[in-house]
Amino acid sequence: ITARPVVVVEGVDFMHTGLVRKVDHESIKMSLDHHKIVLLSPLGFSPTGQAFNLAYEDVACSTATALKADKLIFLSNINGLFNSAGEHIAEIALPQLNKYLGEHGLPPGDLRSLLLIAAKAVKLGVSRVHLLPHNRDGAVLEELFTHDGVGTMIVASDIENLREATIDDVGGILQIISPLEEEGVLAPRGRSVIERDISTFSVIEHDHVIFGCAALFQFAENIGELACLAVDPDTQGTGDGERLLKRIEARAKELGLKKLFVLTTRTEHWFLKRGFIRSHVDELPKERKSHYDWDRKSMVLIKTL
Incomplete structure (x- = not known):
């Protein structure tokens, strides 16, 4: 040095x-x-x-x-960031971090210096910076290999390409989901249905092209449905599906939902690895249960938020 x-x-x-x-x-x-x-x-x-x-x-x-490291990991006496409700923030993008600091002010001590240096590293090209507690046994393994992690991960531009859908995105969403509908992975939806439900969708966009989507439907029993989660085959394995799931979970929490369920025929294990558990049709909200497709026999998975 x-x-x-x-x-x-x-x-x-x-x-x-x-x-x-x-x-x-x-x-x-x-x-x-x-x-x-x-x-x-x-x-x-x-x-x-x-x-x-x-x-x-x-x-x-x-x-x-x-x-040009992909990750920078700090182990300190800091347990990560928490929102105003005291809930742990597992991931935050740089624009969100700036907003967070604007609302809460710069914290004192070690957290202040770590946040400033983390923001600097991300601006200079490090993909992810992790703030982890040093006194937690296995913290690094939990952070890297579990869905929720144990600290806070700071990334560059999650907000720029992960956003709520607009009516202009209908065509891009259809391009993503149509092949999966033909294969029977997703239940069929027409353009009119997507247009009607567009406000429920979140999309991932790269260079003005839609590469993934997911929808959240709210039900009366403080439960929501994660539906139509799909990513472009060319970007599978890059974490887009994971990011969409986290986005839907964040939206569900903002709405005060306590649980999230998904119906799937092919991707059960992907959801099980991310905190969902096997359930039964009887556990679905009444309104959704009445529209359950018994011919598809989709598995019911539920996650407590």
Whole structure:
């Protein structure tokens, strides 16, 4: 790590405290290519050999951006972000984070510095920054391999391409769902039905093209139906389905719904891995039960929000 001095800021001489000037990412990559683990201390040296004390967050951010890392994970005494209702925020996009900070103000202490450095890393190209509690056994594994995780993940632009649908999206939605309807994966819907229900849909858009959709229907018993979840075959495996599910779950919570159910014939295990449990037609709200298609014999899965 090549460093430079902070020098004097507002009359305060920071002496041996420094900032990262450059990361030798080529040497790090070479070590990683040889299956070595690279440990970096919060120390840096100037070209003349002077040593400087560095902030570990600065070292981590600079290294992650130099390596073009997909993930940057911070383990600290922070349990992540929580909304005004005290609910854990599992994922937040940069625009949402800025809005959150505008409403709540910059928090004190470690969380303040972590949020600022996380936002900087995302702006500089790191895909995801995770804030995890260091005192929770297995926190990294839970965060990476479970649906809800244990900390807060900060991403760049979730809001820009994951949004509520408009009437202009009907054609794009039909292009996504029509092949699945023909295969029997989704129940048939015509254009008129999509147009009627367009306000229930969320879509994922890349470069003004619809690549995924999902709908939420609200019922009286504080329960909602996740319907018509579909993504373009070319983007399957990229996490679009997961993001749509989280979007629908967030909308359901905003509406005060306590449970979410889905009817499926082919994708049971995908939903089971994401917190849904097997149920029965009798557990459906009365209005939805009366329209259940006994010929399709869809499995009923329910998740408590």
